[in-house]
Amino acid sequence: MATNGTPTRWADEVDEEHQQQEQQPPAAAAAAAADDSDDDGPPPGFEKPSAGAAAGAAADALAGSLKVSEEPPVDDPDLSIRAERLIDDGPGEIKTVVADSTMYTSAKTFEELGLSQELLQGLYTEMKFERPSRIQAHNGSGKTTCFTLGMLGRVDTQLQAPQALCVCPTRELVVQNQMVLERMGKFTGITCTSTAAADYAMSRRTRIHDQVIIGTHGKLRDWMQKRVLDVRSIRILVFDEADEMLKQDAFADDTVRMIKQLRAANPQIQILLFSATFNERVKRFAQKIVPDANQVFIPKEELSLDVIKQYRVCCPRGADKVKVLKDMIFPLCEKLGQTIIFVRTRETARSLHAVMEKEGHKCTSIEGGMDKQARDKVVKEFRDGTTKILISTDVLSRGFDVTQVTLVINFDVPVERDLQTPAFETYLHRIGRSGRFGRKGAAFNLVTGDAERRVVDEIQAYFKHDIPEVPYDDEDQFVSVLKKAGLTGDDA
DNA sequence: AAAAAAT
Numbered sequence: 211m212a213t214n215g216t217p218t219r220w221a222d223e224v225d226e227e228h229q230q231q232e233q234q235p236p237a238a239a240a241a242a243a244a245d246d247s248d249d250d251g252p253p254p255g256f257e258k259p260s261a262g263a264a265a266g267a268a269a270d271a272l273a274g275s276l277k278v279s280e281e282p283p284v285d286d287p288d289l290s291i292r293a294e295r296l297i298d299d300g301p302g303e304i305k306t307v308v309a310d311s312t313m314y315t316s317a318k319t320f321e322e323l324g325l326s327q328e329l330l331q332g333l334y335t336e337m338k339f340e341r342p343s344r345i346q347a348h349n350g351s352g353k354t355t356c357f358t359l360g361m362l363g364r365v366d367t368q369l370q371a372p373q374a375l376c377v378c379p380t381r382e383l384v385v386q387n388q389m390v391l392e393r394m395g396k397f398t399g400i401t402c403t404s405t406a407a408a409d410y411a412m413s414r415r416t417r418i419h420d421q422v423i424i425g426t427h428g429k430l431r432d433w434m435q436k437r438v439l440d441v442r443s444i445r446i447l448v449f450d451e452a453d454e455m456l457k458q459d460a461f462a463d464d465t466v467r468m469i470k471q472l473r474a475a476n477p478q479i480q481i482l483l484f485s486a487t488f489n490e491r492v493k494r495f496a497q498k499i500v501p502d503a504n505q506v507f508i509p510k511e512e513l514s515l516d517v518i519k520q521y522r523v524c525c526p527r528g529a530d531k532v533k534v535l536k537d538m539i540f541p542l543c544e545k546l547g548q549t550i551i552f553v554r555t556r557e558t559a560r561s562l563h564a565v566m567e568k569e570g571h572k573c574t575s576i577e578g579g580m581d582k583q584a585r586d587k588v589v590k591e592f593r594d595g596t597t598k599i600l601i602s603t604d605v606l607s608r609g610f611d612v613t614q615v616t617l618v619i620n621f622d623v624p625v626e627r628d629l630q631t632p633a634f635e636t637y638l639h640r641i642g643r644s645g646r647f648g649r650k651g652a653a654f655n656l657v658t659g660d661a662e663r664r665v666v667d668e669i670q671a672y673f674k675h676d677i678p679e680v681p682y683d684d685e686d687q688f689v690s691v692l693k694k695a696g697l698t699g700d701d702a
Numbered sequence: 703a704a705a706a707a708a709t
Contacts, residue, residue, distance in 0.1 A: 379706060380705095426707050429707075429708065460705085554704070556704085578707080604705055625704095
């Protein structure tokens with residue numbers, strides 16, 4: 211979701227009263243998403259609009275080639291009951307909530323978006339895209355394409371100053387998004403830098419002249435304070451994994467501060483919040499800081515939870531989890547694609563890695579406590595396919611896109627801080643690391659004890675999706691389950 | 703008593 215500038219209105223300082231919006235430039239689009247239910251509420255209802263945005267529609271909005279609907283918007287101050295109008299007649303209704311008279315339609319071709327020849331060339335020859343696709347939560351490149359296109363499309367190539375800013379929750383996402391942007395913008399001559407790339411460059415004293423900046427908020431804030439990053443020309447601000455960026459016990463303060471600062475410098479700034487998940491609490495908060503946002507949702511059905519086969523493996527003792535990895539997963543992994551094993555703590559990542567290595571099982575591990583060069587190396591080797599199995603904390607649970615990943619193991623089932631409440635969103639993001647780009651994927655949840663079993667039961671009920679059991683000591687069953695999930699084929 | 707970022 212996003213909005214026009216309303217410089218002095220914001221967050222906790224203001225109420226949800228809505229202001230008259232200016233018409234130019236257009237308010238931005240939101241790619242929201244999957245998880246739509248309140249934390250303390252019942253499982254999400256399918257009737258509600260949720261899930262990520264349509265690439266066509268949102269990219270359309272981003273490129274500023276908005277088409278206005280004939281019917282006037284319903285003027286209701288309460289966003290939640292504001293009229294939702296269908297703008298896409300394709301399968302699975304894409305819904306929008308607009309904050310002013312702007313209406314979006316979806317573009318059928320990239321040409322409709324009013325993009326430059328150079329940008330079109332990047333889409334066709336570099337990215338190998340043929341036409342705008344709907345944003346698909348399972349493919350990951352849908353949302354990324356959308357905001358990357360939005361940033362590239364808004365840059366004035368004649369102005370050599372920072373004009374687009376993208377904020378991400380992790381270093382790995384920064385690197386990934388920069389790679390995509392540089393590919394897509396290959397022929398545009400648009401320059402880009404990131405906080406991750408800066409770690410390998412000389413220390414920054416002089417002003418940044420690159421037109422697109424991608425970064426994690428800590429260093430971005432540092433750059434802004436030191437005036438290394440001049441924000442006066444920034445006209446578009448993107449938050450990737452925006453619900454994470456707005457979580458109260460996480461990045462919310464930094465995000466709010468940054469929005470405030472950038473708005474002060476440029477009241478007209480376009481703000482975009484993207485995620486595959488937006489629970490009600492985060493959505494409400496987002497509507498406070500970015501009131502009058504235009505919102506775009508795709509239905510939960512398209513989150514493709516069903517293309518990822520999910521199982522539970524009940525292990526009598528904790529030690530049996532390691533046994534399952536050694537006896538079942540690792541031997542089978544050799545034949546499959548790549549695997550990510552998610553654990554809850556940094557310490558588990560380290561120790562599990564050590565145990566597997568000691569037994570001669572080749573794998574790597576990553577967690578936020580490692581030094582940056584080491585993290586980069588682990589990720590690079592995994593992307594190259596040099597390593598097949600990666601043990602990770604939730605540092606990689608969101609957005610990390612490696613096409614070859616077919617298997618996700620929840621060595622620890624995802625729980626909230628209280629260690630009891632299932633972390634539904636984290637679960638969805640984790641298993642979404644497999645089955646990228648419409649490929650096959652499977653997820654195994656290793657379960658020991660009642661508490662963990664309960665967590666899996668709740669996740670199963672929440673997503674209305676069965677998580678059947680596979681015996682922990684029956685290799686034949688594992689093989690047949692993987693075959694059923696379509697992972698044993700060569701196309702995995 | 704987690705993880706994510708940074709100084």
